[in-house]
Amino acid sequence: MARRRKGRPITGWMVIDKPAGITSSAVVNKVRWALEAQKAGHAGTLDPDATGLLVVALGEATKALSALTDALKTYEFTVNWGAATSTDDASGEVLEQCEARPSEADVRAMLPDFTGDIMQVPPQVSAVKVDGQRAYDLAREGEVMELAARPLFVETLELVSASRDQVTLRMTCGKGGYVRSIARDMGAALGCLGHVQHLRRVETGHWTEADAVPFSRIEELERTPALDALVRPLVDGLAILPECRCSTAGGHALRHGNPGEMLECQAGTGELAFASVDGAPVAIGEAVAGQFHPKRVFVFADT
Known part of the structure; x- marks a missing residue:
């Protein structure tokens, strides 16, 4: 006899505004617990330090996760010039520094090289598997890996603002994009080195920041009908x-x-x-x- 799954058979979606300092899996687990849901998953990992839209699928909606994961996603991120780090973001160890700085014109001229169909090498600290192990686990053990470049479609890459030491960019891309790799590779191409300082996902598929529920609301409303009311119907996520x-x-x-x-x-x-x-x-x-x-x-x- 098949074992009954614990929890309530809730089906639908929750678009969470993930804060920094928590993993995507931890957000999913919290939402599932707060709703007492039988099953939950998410449509695209965000780094612990990143913020923004994390789409959580509940119940039968998990069957549509592959479609949402493949959907275009938009990020706004700030790149600091002058240093390369072990993680390609501000949380890593500084590996190399450089005094050179690009002009705004130099940055704008470089954007087309990172638009369209490009090849991208994932960061050393990433979820890519190497001989059956996650790259981030091997990196924590001090191993330096030769990760293979992977194809990525970048629909748009735009300059939002620029100063001497950093720029803010907005990128819309397909599945499997690493914003940290864009910062690293652009810094290398400009001869100034670079890493991500701040990263936020502002759109995923057809959903925007206006659709997101702050993660703090999940904690405030856990195990209440008010939280149930925030679950979007299955058809909403299929609109893509x-x-x-x-x-x-x-x-x-x-x-x-x-x-x-x-x-x-x-x-x-x-x-x-x-x-x-x-x-x-x-x-x-x-x-x-x-x-x-x-x-x-x-x-x-x-x-």
């Missing part, structure tokens, strides 16, 4: 995907893992989308030849 509206019979087929008849579809052939019946999400999958083929099916107690 095209919708395919299915018939009642089609929805029945989908719930059993079979292709279902569509009435209307916004997705192109083979494009990731979500299926709905009378406005309620049923599955994630793709449209092929007039039918919706499910990859993940949302299961609720009353279906």
